[in-house]
Amino acid sequence: MLTALIIDDETPSREELRALLAEAPDVEVVAECANAIEGLSAIHRLRPDVVFLDIQMPRVSGLEMVTMIEPSALPHIVFVTAYDQHALQAFEEHAADYLLKPIDPQRLARTLDWLRSGARPAGQAFPGADTALQQIPCIARNRIFLIPLHEVEYVNTDLSGVQVVGCSRQGVTDLTLKILQERTPLIRCHRQYLVNLEQIAEIELLENGAAEIVTHSGKRVPVSRRHLREIKDKLLIA
Amino acid sequence: MLELESINHLALIGSLMQQMCVYLVIAYLLSKTPLFAPLMQVTVRLPDKLVCYVVFSAFCVMGTYLGFQIEGAIANTRAIGAVLGGLLGGPLVGLAVGLTGGLHRYSLGGFTASACAVSTTLEGLLGGCLNLYLLRRHRADRLLSPAIAFGTTLFSEIAQMIIILAMARPYEQAGRLVAHIALPMIVNNSVGAALFMRLILDRRETLEKYSVAFSAKALRIAERSVGVLMRGFNEKNCRAMASIIQEETGVGAVAITDCEKLLGFVGVGADHHLPGTPISSPHTFYAIAHNEVVYADGVEISYSCGVSRDCKLGSCLVIPLRGEGNRVFGTIKLYEPKRKFFSSLNRTLGEGIARLLSNQVLAGTIDEQKQLLAQSEIKLLQAQINPHFLFNALNTLAAVIRRDPEAARQIVHYLSTFFRKSLKRVGDEATLKDEIEHVDAYLRIELARFAGRLDVELAVADDLLHLRLPAFSLQPIVENAIKYGISQMIEPGKITISARREQDVLTIVVEDTAGLYKPLPDGDGLGMNLVDRRIKIRYGAAYGISVSCEPEQWTRVAIRLPAEEELVPC
Numbered sequence: 165m166l167t168a169l170i171i172d173d174e175t176p177s178r179e180e181l182r183a184l185l186a187e188a189p190d191v192e193v194v195a196e197c198a199n200a201i202e203g204l205s206a207i208h209r210l211r212p213d214v215v216f217l218d219i220q221m222p223r224v225s226g227l228e229m230v231t232m233i234e235p236s237a238l239p240h241i242v243f244v245t246a247y248d249q250h251a252l253q254a255f256e257e258h259a260a261d262y263l264l265k266p267i268d269p270q271r272l273a274r275t276l277d278w279l280r281s282g283a284r285p286a287g288q289a290f291p292g293a294d295t296a297l298q299q300i301p302c303i304a305r306n307r308i309f310l311i312p313l314h315e316v317e318y319v320n321t322d323l324s325g326v327q328v329v330g331c332s333r334q335g336v337t338d339l340t341l342k343i344l345q346e347r348t349p350l351i352r353c354h355r356q357y358l359v360n361l362e363q364i365a366e367i368e369l370l371e372n373g374a375a376e377i378v379t380h381s382g383k384r385v386p387v388s389r390r391h392l393r394e395i396k397d398k399l400l401i402a
Numbered sequence: 403m404l405e406l407e408s409i410n411h412l413a414l415i416g417s418l419m420q421q422m423c424v425y426l427v428i429a430y431l432l433s434k435t436p437l438f439a440p441l442m443q444v445t446v447r448l449p450d451k452l453v454c455y456v457v458f459s460a461f462c463v464m465g466t467y468l469g470f471q472i473e474g475a476i477a478n479t480r481a482i483g484a485v486l487g488g489l490l491g492g493p494l495v496g497l498a499v500g501l502t503g504g505l506h507r508y509s510l511g512g513f514t515a516s517a518c519a520v521s522t523t524l525e526g527l528l529g530g531c532l533n534l535y536l537l538r539r540h541r542a543d544r545l546l547s548p549a550i551a552f553g554t555t556l557f558s559e560i561a562q563m564i565i566i567l568a569m570a571r572p573y574e575q576a577g578r579l580v581a582h583i584a585l586p587m588i589v590n591n592s593v594g595a596a597l598f599m600r601l602i603l604d605r606r607e608t609l610e611k612y613s614v615a616f617s618a619k620a621l622r623i624a625e626r627s628v629g630v631l632m633r634g635f636n637e638k639n640c641r642a643m644a645s646i647i648q649e650e651t652g653v654g655a656v657a658i659t660d661c662e663k664l665l666g667f668v669g670v671g672a673d674h675h676l677p678g679t680p681i682s683s684p685h686t687f688y689a690i691a692h693n694e695v696v697y698a699d700g701v702e703i704s705y706s707c708g709v710s711r712d713c714k715l716g717s718c719l720v721i722p723l724r725g726e727g728n729r730v731f732g733t734i735k736l737y738e739p740k741r742k743f744f745s746s747l748n749r750t751l752g753e754g755i756a757r758l759l760s761n762q763v764l765a766g767t768i769d770e771q772k773q774l775l776a777q778s779e780i781k782l783l784q785a786q787i788n789p790h791f792l793f794n795a796l797n798t799l800a801a802v803i804r805r806d807p808e809a810a811r812q813i814v815h816y817l818s819t820f821f822r823k824s825l826k827r828v829g830d831e832a833t834l835k836d837e838i839e840h841v842d843a844y845l846r847i848e849l850a851r852f853a854g855r856l857d858v859e860l861a862v863a864d865d866l867l868h869l870r871l872p873a874f875s876l877q878p879i880v881e882n883a884i885k886y887g888i889s890q891m892i893e894p895g896k897i898t899i900s901a902r903r904e905q906d907v908l909t910i911v912v913e914d915t916a917g918l919y920k921p922l923p924d925g926d927g928l929g930m931n932l933v934d935r936r937i938k939i940r941y942g943a944a945y946g947i948s949v950s951c952e953p954e955q956w957t958r959v960a961i962r963l964p965a966e967e968e969l970v971p972c
Contacts (some may be wrong), residue, residue: 266800
């Protein structure tokens with residue numbers, strides 16, 4: 165049995181794909197998402213075997229979204245697009261799987277065959293995986309929004325997930341600290357915290373060798389002893 | 403040397419007049435040279451003054467040499483140079499000319515040498531003082547009057563006689579001399595100065611008349627031919643142009659050719675110089691090949707018509723027409739018939755006309771290129787419709803067919819309306835109604851595609867629907883609002899299209915609720931830029947597209963156009 169997730173912002177598109185997949189008895193569509201941010205959350209939550217991912221979606225494209233998935237949770241990705249020459253070229257280069265809209269059922273069947281046979285390698289490489297993120301997709305109070313990276317003061321994990329704290333707003337993101345550390349200039353200052361160096365107003369050194377960062381908007385961020393040296397280095401403090 | 407007793411007054415007057423004539427002939431010949439140009443006005447500039455000094459000193463010296471030696475004295479026309487030098491050049495030039503002439507006379511010796519030197523200097527100075535006086539009184543015009551020249555010379559010659567009497571010794575001899583030469587010299591010098599001045603005046607008037615007539619002719623041609631060739635370098639326009647030029651210049655015939663064939667011919671010989679026939683004249687080939695003016699004047703370089711032996715044309719001026727990069731793209735030819743005695747072919751005027759024509763054609767080419775560009779841009783807009791929209795629409799259709807065949811049938815209908823409207827626009831003109839229908843078909847499909855995420859409001863009053871605008875002005879803007887606006891929204895969004903008319907300005911506003919507009923340097927809104935460019939080319943910089951945006955709230959794109967009514971066929 166293959167579990168599948170459909171991420172596409174156009175309702176008719178999702179309907180059509182779901183109808184086509186319904187013809188394959190061993191494929192179960194576990195969810196449908198209308199944008200990349202919900203999709204990211206669903207991937208982490210549902211861990212599907214395969215994701216049918218539209219490229220052109222609001223704010224965060226399918227291509228951007230893949231690079232935000234925690235590698236350990238990375239399912240098999242099948243890109244779906246109506247017309248996107250640049251993306252198609254990139255797929256060819258990266259040997260990524262893709263379908264063209266309107267979807268040809270026979271072509272879809274071939275993709276499913278590959279998936280069933282496990283012929284496709286698990287670790288996929290995607291175009292754009294090494295470009296820095298410019299904004300972090302967040303959810304708060306049933307609203308999806310993007311916080312531009314320069315607005316972010318710090319990021320931390322707590323019981324509710326990964327909190328992104330900006331000067332004027334904050335939200336929960338589905339990106340992990342590890343991905344954020346790799347894909348953004350945010351610096352690890354504590355086991356549970358990443359901080360934006362540009363938002364540091366001052367650093368208060370504590371007696372136990374640790375420290376506390378005060379951000380421009382006055383928020384406090386703990387710095388563990390382990391990470392203090394690194395931060396000092398980055399800030400060119402001896 | 404003449405003996406005083408052997409001459410009589412009349413004979414001396416006659417002889418002096420003869421030498422004055424020689425003198426004036428030389429002056430006349432000189433007046434044809436550029437050297438004379440500074441003398442034709444009251445000179446102010448230093449180089450002009452210098453020329454003035456040199457020329458009149460030369461006349462002074464010449465006057466002395468041409469004179470008759472009479473018992474050690476010289477009856478002469480030296481005074482003319484000195485007085486005119488002063489009159490035209492001012493006191494300093496007058497003094498210098500007088501001094502030069504005087505010293506020269508002094509060097510020749512004789513018992514009146516010093517008296518003549520002094521008097522010549524004074525004559526120059528007198529002319530100069532009068533120049534100063536008249537300039538101060540703002541009567542510069544009178545400086546060139548022959549009467550003034552006559553009077554001044556008369557007065558200064560009388561003064562010279564008195565000086566000779568006062569200075570030359572022995573007095574008896576001076577007395578006898580003056581008694582004989584006074585009248586001839588006074589008469590001849592005065593008349594000579596007046597005639598000299600008349601010569602200067604004539605020369606000046608001729609030049610003025612000539613240049614006035616010349617520029618009037620050129621201006622009239624320019625005025626009458628405005629824009630004729632801008633509408634295209636073809637047979638019809640060239641014929642019109644040739645007839646204007648022929649009428650205005652009065653030459654026998656005028657032809658305009660491109661590099662291969664005759665485009666327009668007007669005048670003598672039009673019966674066999676037929677437009678459309680290939681160039682046959684070697685002169686024209688030469689002018690085209692070498693980018694040079696060729697003047698076959700019929701004397702040094704012969705001209706004979708290559709088409710008909712009976713052709714009456716006898717001379718021809720061929721001037722190349724030069725376009726971009728000075729490349730020859732044709733010629734203009736001015737002809738005169740053989741029988742015409744005085745040719746009015748004029749190289750300078752011909753070149754001026756050629757330049758006028760060249761500029762017009764060049765301007766026309768630029769205009770045409772602009773039009774072509776605008777046309778190709780429409781094609782580009784048409785072509786732009788294709789991929790994204792088409793495949794997404796088909797994908798939507800695939801889904802809708804499954805669920806609601808009737809709705810799918812409607813989508814097919816809208817799709818065909820949209821493509822038909824996109825492809826059918828042959829002309830460049832549309833009404834607001836056409837544009838709204840086009841956009842409506844487009845939006846119906848997008849409504850199905852974004853099911854529930856898109857809301858559309860069309861708020862255009864019926865009485866505006868007949869207004870005209872360039873085709874494809876609205877659809878690219880609406881497409882942008884979808885592509886960079888609504889489709890980028892996570893929540894549902896709305897597009898509002900409204901139009902209003904304020905006096906003579908029609909403003910169409912396309913607003914979306916995304917507020918995501920970002921001006922990109924290399925044209926995300928390729929379509930939008932093209933629409934803007936096209937409107938500006940057609941109506942000027944006051945019209946076109948303006949964008950305002952409240953981030954995350956709305957983006958408003960306003961298309962500003964002159965409100966043009968639809969042409970109602972009568």
